[in-house]
Amino acid sequence: MEQAKGKVKEAAGRTVGNERLEAEGRAEQAKGDARQAKEKAKDVFRH
Numbered sequence: 001m002e003q004a005k006g007k008v009k010e011a012a013g014r015t016v017g018n019e020r021l022e023a024e025g026r027a028e029q030a031k032g033d034a035r036q037a038k039e040k041a042k043d044v045f046r047h
Helices: 002-016 019-046
Strands: none
Touching: 002 019
């Protein structure tokens, strides 16, 4: 969810020329990627 929200923010920021919004979008995507990686790692250790 965070990844999708981040992509929308990044695209919106790029469209209107707002670098701060674009950066926030990239940060949210990175946060989502990290959370997803953490969940995958937990699944690997459960099995």
